[in-house]
Amino acid sequence: MNDIAGVVPMSKQIPIAEGLFTWPAEKPALLGSRCKSCGIAAFPVAESCMACSGQDIAVEALPTRGTLWTWTVQQFMPKPxxxxxxxxxxxxxxxxxxxxxxxxxxxxxxxxxNDPEKLHIGMEMDVIFDTWRVEENGDEVISFFFQPVANSGQEA
Amino acid sequence: MDVAIVGIGIHPFGRTPARSGLQQGAYAARLALKDAGVEWRDIQFAYGGSASAGNADALGNELGLTGIPFINVANGCATGGSSLMAAYNAIKSGEHDLGLVAGFDKHDRGAFNADPLALGLGQWYGEVGLMMTTQFFAMKIQKYMHDYGISADTLARVAEKAFINGSLNPNAWRREPVSAEQVASSMMVNDPLTKFMFCSPAEGGVALVLCRADKAKNYCASPVYLKSAVLKSRRFGSFEVFAPSQALQQVDGPTVDASKAAFEMAGVGPGDIDLSQLQDTESGAEIMHMAENGFCEHGEQEHLIATGATRIGGSMPINTDGGCLANGEPIGASGLRQVYENVLQLRGDAGEHQVPGEPRLGYTHVYGAPGISAVTILQR
Incomplete structure (x- = not known):
């Protein structure tokens, strides 16, 4: 994902936020919550249901393949x-x-x-997990990304 | 008790290095008081807000400390609309006769950088680059264009119209016309939206004097009546800004809810409205908000905009003062700018950007993060 050249071998991989996805895991997945009262799912895991205010919540792994509902390309670097x-x-x-x-x-x-020509609503994508940034101590911060299915497995 | 607007004041929008945001608010308030022919000491209550320029009740330091209840309002892009709704209810309830609503702001250049934690989101959301309002608007219009056949040309035409109207409005920030071709070819910011299709954070101030309708003629020869002032927040299932996820089952957003309630309260329909100010954070927002507020069916905008219906001389003039695109968006003042413009139009005082045919009913709509909308309907 990013330039990770120069990473020292002993670096750790840490998720960008606890509880956002299963990590470490053989097949990591995003974690969602599902309301036991109304069945509505949410991401990230919420302690109560935004649909019905229910507080009886189960945590579940979300599917790792889906379809692109809408998209844009962020053309300038955001501020902190x-x-x-x-x-x-x-x-x-x-x-x-x-x-x-x-x-x-x-x-x-x-x-x-990031090529608008290669993005279209309805295309299939996989949820993948990769290095987002490398901290000063060498730790790799892992986050989630959506990758077109055609490219799955082709890019390390 | 009905409510009337009997005084309006504005500090020109844009960049005014010599004045603080608060001073721009005081400037607008003094003009509004003068317009109504009242003194600050006559005002019984006030509501006001600013996002980046301090507490609105610090206006007391500029205007005089009179002991009145002055309530600070903070409600994102709907701050002005929220202040107005609160003031409307204060008079309607019979609690007060005469009040002031003020909004002002002074923002740094560039896109707003919102704090994830303030909105109940994880820090990670901002770290990976999702905490951008511009992305939401781009993704919403991208989906809308896909579903309803709106073209990129139409996006450009909305901005072109805004800058034409801005060039006719002495209080606007952007006063030079920009052609649709220039808009379309300006730098891409968030596909499909280019730089000139987005409004920018800016500076400005607006104030309004409100009173009981039965006393309006004491202050103003041509009062404008507030037939409705409604604020709604998002329901579960609406597609909103700053949402890490959204429901598969979509429901109408707060704009649709606020619009319906406002029409019902005023006892009129979209076809009765003579001119509208609709939140145009970017070109796509104006297009979507036309339908969400009931002025057309989804997809009809393509034809309406191509044939000039939304221009000042058209059948449904929209953002006659140049909107956010030509005025910028000083958050605290932005919603009140729309009301100022409609009062000006209904009085017939809008000069070069006056809508012809003596308009009788004006409509305003703001939308902002994280999913709130405020609507007013004004009648002369």
């Missing part, structure tokens, strides 16, 4: 709290979209593709 390893010089525009996960919710996330 944006926190990456990029500088104004190395910033590259990035795609953002909502991925509709069947039976679950539409989740907002960064796309691995």
């Amino acid at each position: 709290p944006y926190h990456s390893n990029e500088t104004a010089e190395t910033f590259r525009p990035y795609g953002v979209g909502y991925l509709e996960l069947p039976g679950g919710v539409r989740v907002e996330g960064r796309l691995t593709e």
Whole structure:
């Protein structure tokens, strides 16, 4: 995802936020909550249901493949709290979209593709997990991304 | 008890390095008081707000400390609309006869950088670059264009119209016309929206003097009556800004809810409205808000805008003062700017940007993060 050259071998991989997705895991997945009263799912995990105010909530792994509901490309580098390893010089525009996960919710996330010509509503995408930034101590901060299915497995 | 607007004041929008946001608010308040022919000491209560320029009740330091209840309002882009609704209810209830509503702001250049924690979101959401209002508007119009056949040309035409109207309004920030071609070819910011399709944070101030309708003629020869003032927040399932996820089952947003309630309260329908000021944070917002407020069916905007219906001389003039696109968006003042413009239009005092045909009913609509909308209907 990002330039991770120079990472020391002993670095740790840490999730960008606890409870956002299963990590470490053989097949990581985003974690959602589902209301036991009304069945509505939410991401990230919420302690109460925004639909019915219910507080009986179950945590579940969300599907890892979905369809792109809408998208844009962020063409300029955001101000903080944006926190990456990029500088104004190395910033590259990035795609953002909502991925509709069947039976679950539409989740907002960064796309691995930033070419508007290659993005269209309804395309299939996988949820992948990759390094977002490298901390000064060498720790890799892991986040989630949506990747076009055609590219799955082709990019490390 | 009905409510009338008997005084209006504005500080020009844009950049005014010599004046603080508060001073711009005081400037507007003095003009509004003078317009109504009253003194600050006559005012019984006030509501006001600013997002980046301090507490509105600090206006007391500028205007005089008179001991009145002055309530600070903070409600994002709907701050002005919320202040107005509160003041409307204060008079309607019979509690007070005469009050002031003020909004002002002074923002730094560039896009707003919102704090995820203040909105109940995780810090990660901002760290990875999702905490951007511009992305939401781009994604909403992207989906809308896909579903209802709106073209990129139409996005450009909305901005072109805004800058034409701005060029006719002495209080606007952007006073030079920009062609649709220039709009379309300006830098892409968030696909499909280019730089000139977005409004910018800016500066400005607006104030209004409100009174009981039965006393309006004491202050003003041509009072304008507030037939409705409604504020709604999002319901579960609406597609809103700053949402890490959204429900699969979508419901109408707060704009639709506020609009319906406002029409019902006023006892009129969209076809009765002579001119509208609709939240145009960017070109796409104006297009979507035309339908969400009931002025057309989804998709009809393509034809309406191409044929000039939304221009000042058209059948449904929209954002006759140039809207947010030509005025910028000083958050605290923005919603009140719309009301100022409608009062000006209904009085027939809008000069070069006056809507012809002696308009009788004006409509205002604001929308903002994280999913709130305020609507007013004014009648002369």
